Amino acid sequence: MSANLINLLMEATWQTLYMVALSTLVGALGGLPIGVFLACSQRGELLSAPIINKVLGIVVNATRSVPFIILVVAIIPFTRLVAGTSIGTTAAIVPLSIAAIPFIARLVENAIREVDSGLIEAARSMGATPFQIIRKVLIPEALPGITLGLTLAVVSLIGYSAMVGAVGGEGLGDLGIRYGYQRFMPDVMAIVVIILIVLVQLVQTIGEWIARRVDKRAPSNRGA
Amino acid sequence: MQNETATGAAITFDKVGKSFPKKGGGSVTVLEDISLSVEPGTITGIIGRSGAGKSTLLRMVNGLEQPTAGQVLVGGRDVGAAKGGDLRAIRREVGMIFQHFNLLSSRTVYDNVALPLEVAGLPARDIKPRVGDLIARVGLQDLANRYPAELSGGQKQRVGIARALASQPKVLLTDEATSALDPETTQTVLELLGDINRDLGLTILLITHEMAVVRDIASHVAVIDGGKIVEDGTTYDIFTAPRHATTQSFLSSVTGVTLPRFIARQMTPDRPEGPAREVIRITFLGDNATDPLLAQMGTDLGVQVNILAGAVEEIGPRPFGNLLISVDVDRALQARSYLEHHDQRTEVLGYVG
Numbered sequence: 130m131s132a133n134l135i136n137l138l139m140e141a142t143w144q145t146l147y148m149v150a151l152s153t154l155v156g157a158l159g160g161l162p163i164g165v166f167l168a169c170s171q172r173g174e175l176l177s178a179p180i181i182n183k184v185l186g187i188v189v190n191a192t193r194s195v196p197f198i199i200l201v202v203a204i205i206p207f208t209r210l211v212a213g214t215s216i217g218t219t220a221a222i223v224p225l226s227i228a229a230i231p232f233i234a235r236l237v238e239n240a241i242r243e244v245d246s247g248l249i250e251a252a253r254s255m256g257a258t259p260f261q262i263i264r265k266v267l268i269p270e271a272l273p274g275i276t277l278g279l280t281l282a283v284v285s286l287i288g289y290s291a292m293v294g295a296v297g298g299e300g301l302g303d304l305g306i307r308y309g310y311q312r313f314m315p316d317v318m319a320i321v322v323i324i325l326i327v328l329v330q331l332v333q334t335i336g337e338w339i340a341r342r343v344d345k346r347a348p349s350n351r352g353a
Numbered sequence: 354m355q356n357e358t359a360t361g362a363a364i365t366f367d368k369v370g371k372s373f374p375k376k377g378g379g380s381v382t383v384l385e386d387i388s389l390s391v392e393p394g395t396i397t398g399i400i401g402r403s404g405a406g407k408s409t410l411l412r413m414v415n416g417l418e419q420p421t422a423g424q425v426l427v428g429g430r431d432v433g434a435a436k437g438g439d440l441r442a443i444r445r446e447v448g449m450i451f452q453h454f455n456l457l458s459s460r461t462v463y464d465n466v467a468l469p470l471e472v473a474g475l476p477a478r479d480i481k482p483r484v485g486d487l488i489a490r491v492g493l494q495d496l497a498n499r500y501p502a503e504l505s506g507g508q509k510q511r512v513g514i515a516r517a518l519a520s521q522p523k524v525l526l527t528d529e530a531t532s533a534l535d536p537e538t539t540q541t542v543l544e545l546l547g548d549i550n551r552d553l554g555l556t557i558l559l560i561t562h563e564m565a566v567v568r569d570i571a572s573h574v575a576v577i578d579g580g581k582i583v584e585d586g587t588t589y590d591i592f593t594a595p596r597h598a599t600t601q602s603f604l605s606s607v608t609g610v611t612l613p614r615f616i617a618r619q620m621t622p623d624r625p626e627g628p629a630r631e632v633i634r635i636t637f638l639g640d641n642a643t644d645p646l647l648a649q650m651g652t653d654l655g656v657q658v659n660i661l662a663g664a665v666e667e668i669g670p671r672p673f674g675n676l677l678i679s680v681d682v683d684r685a686l687q688a689r690s691y692l693e694h695h696d697q698r699t700e701v702l703g704y705v706g
Binding site (some may be wrong): 139245247248250251252254255256257258261264266269270272321343346347 | 363415417440441442443444445447448449451452453455456457459460468469471472500501502516520526
């Protein structure tokens with residue numbers, strides 16, 4: 130394999146990591162509050178607002194219904210507004226983030242709903258405000274679930290990032306298509322796939338390790 | 354404040370009712386016309402079967418549930434009318450412990466106990482000594498840095514108690530706090546609650562379905578059935594002279610004073626023809642409870658007494674006994690007046706031919 134090709138692969142790996150990391154960050158920053166709100170705004174819950182909850186739920190579902198490749202081209206004007214350009218790796222972070230936010234929001238919502246309602250009752254009986262309950266009870270107690278959810282989101286974003294070649298985004302997926310497929314270099318395709326497999330394994334392993342570390346529900350995890 | 358001077362009670366339920374709207378119109382009434390005052394420094398038990406509404410009643414004291422009729426007053430303040438910051442201020446004066454402990458799995462024992470203080474906005478340097486004292490009070494000094502998953506049920510409830518005491522409440526609500534514990538652990542937790550009541554003068558309102566819990570620590574008891582209080586008074590009076598059928602059935606499970614079934618089946622309310630025996634319940638009160646009175650009566654009157662069931666109980670420092678006996682019908686009147694003369698309560702239950 131030529132040094133040139135190795136350089137290309139390294140650069141593409143870096144680009145993938147760059148896109149996934151930034152879109153995960155934006156997705157988490159947007160998805161966390163939305164997920165918390167979705168979990169807490171149902172009728173009779175902490176921040177009961179059933180109508181806003183319904184509307185937000187529909188928006189989240191709608192965004193998640195759009196196939197990613199269509200989302201990428203559909204929001205080109207918005208991408209240009211945010212990133213200054215609609216073409217390239219940095220521009221690709223915009224659709225990736227837009228896809229990540231509702232996805233992460235649902236995962237966070239599910240994790241928070243798993244928290245025992247008795248804990249909310251206990252916190253209310255202490256005189257905690259809804260915001261204190263969210264910050265001191267719901268998020269810490271849901272952290273193992275949220276961590277696993279974010280792991281799932283990162284893995285999905287690695288997959289999505291392979292499609293951004295459509296708008297000139299680079300990275301592993303784009304390399305695989307352009308060299309492996311369009312230039313008939315099956316070895317490049319194979320290496321790209323192997324790198325992606327290793328990447329996903331790594332993310333999954335690290336995610337599960339962190340989730341175990343923050344999960345204090347089972348005594349065996351502390352070796353006590 | 355007006356109400357506080359009027360009643361002086363720590364908690365007052367004034368004609369409290371609770372009903373929920375039912376699907377498809379109408380409503381379900383859970384509680385009806387509940388009036389009860391809990392005096393400061395007492396331990397009051399509310400006993401009832403599951404679904405009797407006792408849990409709802411308890412949750413009205415700290416505003417986790419709202420009454421749909423009447424008022425609940427805590428220290429003279431109307432809990433149902435309090436909103437936002439006022440309600441949270443009342444809640445900080447009312448601690449609560451739960452059947453399933455409701456400890457945060459993500460926090461250590463220390464941090465669980467610190468939570469109410471964090472919530473109240475205390476600076477960290479003031480939290481530390483307070484939490485240390487609380488953990489020492491419940492005897493968990495060595496476990497301060499453990500997580501709840503590493504504790505036994507009894508230890509978890511001790512953490513729950515320490516946490517409930519953190520904000521220095523005047524009232525402690527206890528929601529079936531020992532129902533998930535084994536009998537031995539139940540005793541130690543009840544003893545701890547009794548100590549706290551004595552040492553801190555804390556008013557404790559507890560709900561339970563176990564009469565033994567009431568007997569062991571409550572000075573007052575209210576029996577709730579079908580959403581209403583059917584009987585209330587001092588624990589001693591309720592135990593020695595239960596009037597309502599629900600109370601009697603709760604008591605039979607703890608005192609073990611029920612007729613053997615083969616006798617209950619034969620028993621008739623009226624005196625049958627021919628030779629028969631009268632079945633009498635004797636309630637031994639006060640210091641006489643431990644006197645060998647029946648043996649004495651046998652000697653004095655020459656009456657043969659058949660003991661069917663019985664037990665000696667202790668409520669606080671006062672013992673009392675419950676005994677079911679049968680005697681020959683012709684001698685029964687004499688036997689009863691002998692017992693009444695010795696300050697015992699008797700009640701004719703029926704006759705066996």
